[in-house]
Amino acid sequence: MIQNYFELFNLPEKFQLDLEMLQENYRAIQKKIHPDRFATSSENEKVQSMIKSTQINDAYQTLKSPIKRAKYILSLHKSVEKITLPPDFLMQQMEWEEHLEEIEKNNSELVQFKLTINKKYEEYSLLLSSQIDDDQNWSDAAITIDKLYFVEKLLHKINNVLN
């Protein structure tokens, strides 16, 4: 039986999630049902614990990541549609990409750029939580998720260049 991931972890269905509580409950469940607890049990129980433990891992990874969590909440309320990002954001994307190429070798500029993009990330996260938790505006939230996804990938790229 696969139930709602939030119910599974005994947490309210919100984008703003108590991550410590999520981790604590995840660990409490794994301690009970992980296959290592059934190493000498019957075949049935071994199989069932493997299935459940896999599902718990999947549910945990989904709720832990802000983007996956937001997408999951949306999937509970809205069918998946193709999103078109607004033209001004596409322009902004290109500018950021170009900027990263220009400053590739300049460490202090890279650190500065990382701070700017980090701020953007925070901004979109806040926006997403009000769109999901307060307004239940699924259509706008879907666009913000895509923006957040892009910003997260950009942060990865900056980190890779920095390393």
Add this chain to the structure above:
Amino acid sequence: MALLQISEPGKSTMPHEHRRVIGIDLGTTNSLVASVVSGSPAILNPNEKSNLLPSVIHYSKEGILVGNDAKNLLSKDPKNTISSVKRLIGKTISDINQDHFPLSLADGEGVININTSIGMKNPIEVSAEILKTLKSFAEDNLGGELMGAVVTVPAYFDDAQRQATKDACELAGLNVLRLINEPTAAAVAYGLDKKSMGHFVVFDLGGGTFDVSILNLSKGLFEVLATHGDANLGGDDFDQAIVNFLNNKYKLKVKDIEVQSLVSIIAREIKESLSTKKEVVIEEKISDIEIVETFTQEQFKTLVKDLIEQTLKATKNALNDAQLNYDQIDGIIMVGGSTRMPCIQEAVKNLFKQDLHNDLNPDEVVALGAATQANILAGNGEEDLLLLDVTPLSLGIETMGSIVERIIPRNTTLPVAMAQEFTTYKDGQTAMIIHVVQGERELVDDCRSLAKFTLKKIPPMVAGAAKIKVTFQVDTDGLLSVSAEETTTNAKASIEVKPSYGLSEDKIKTMLQSSFDLAEEDKNSRMLAETKIEAIQLIELTQKALDTDNDLLSESELNSIKNDLDALIDSIKSSNNDKIKEANKKLNTQSESFAAKRMDRSIQKALTGKSINKLEF
């Protein structure tokens, strides 16, 4: 044979029976076996002076030697003396540099064949000899047959290497409770010892493999956050650096197996001496060439500079994947004999700017941790400990243009199952080849090929209309299984598996049969005894489950299970192997949904008492 006793339903006979289990560290250079004896893990080794069994095997018409006796023949009979077999397991001839092995190697079907005077031997068989020796040490020491073993593998071993190790265990007659990663096992030994909490780095440099794992230790939970490494980097390579230096300087014959095995032995002695001395002087004669050389630690450090750099790079990558900085690390655990090298200790210390944990014997710590874990898995200990490990390498399949499509990314917590949909390329296409690969590179050729599947009987449709769902599943041994189906129609596509590496199941069976020289009668009575034990266990477990959770079942469900339970109890009296097996299977099938319901109840129980909606926004 003594009659097996069966208790009355509800009255269990073996609630607190201590199960004989062991932990095995199957190392490149040395292997060890340990077990928890009176509450604490200890190395078992009644027959030799040292706790270590050299991972060396000698084959001859007179018989098979394992350990020190074989090691003594390394320079006398190099072609029939196999060392560092771990570097060959789960590989094919094209994966290795044959110059590094003073052996006569040939290509086998999915394995490497080693040509010895008594015929071809593959690395799985050779490893099984080491395991058999350890198993008999343990049985002698613990006084009876073993219930199972936890066997360690390098965290960075790929699927083929893990599977091959498991096959070797089966061949040695060991029941594998779990394959666990070496650095994780070491962390168990350290963590339990010190009751530590926080983020720990395990730096594990063995004879032939290197792993670095980042773990979070909290009360009763060991969570691996990231792992990195190189399954082809170890103490052997540090020896090789000295070998290369000597070969060049003294123009030694590189193709002469006897010369090279002598140089290898000298190189190892130099390396080991430099772990405790600032410099070492050697005077040797190899086939009329006088070798006189003074080696200093500084000189050695220069020779192995690149190797050290590789270990540091992997460590940085692991930290990156775990999203941690150096200053967030609470401790560094040094594991593996090769971490005795001062140049390694210095490099790791400088990287983290803190002292290292190396107070447990780096050779023994993995086996001790494995023994502890075996004890926990067998339900012997009271310890409330759980290991959550990860996949070391990404898993994916080949798509158009030889590009890898990743399905499970590296460092995903196990067990895991992930699926991806693919579609057909041509109109009317009814079959599809699914090529499973492991690795981090973009191109298929740069990754490890694990298996090729042919998916058949896809209903003919226009290109792009079929939906083929490929599911990857990695279990808690880190072993992958793949399934595929076409989802737009009800037609289940069939799968043909062709592993790129290793032995087929049939071949292992044949090898197993030939290794047991038992008379037909003995085989049958052994089989019957095993079937009965299995049945008794199932009876005990079912009774226990019914005692605690019978309220989860409807009356008719309860009656069905009880009927099948009685039938199984009856069947045991018959001493008919097939009949017992049949009854066993029936009870298992009957209680499938009961097991699922019990698991759901466990999940609910895990969170009882915890407040819901702690945070309201």
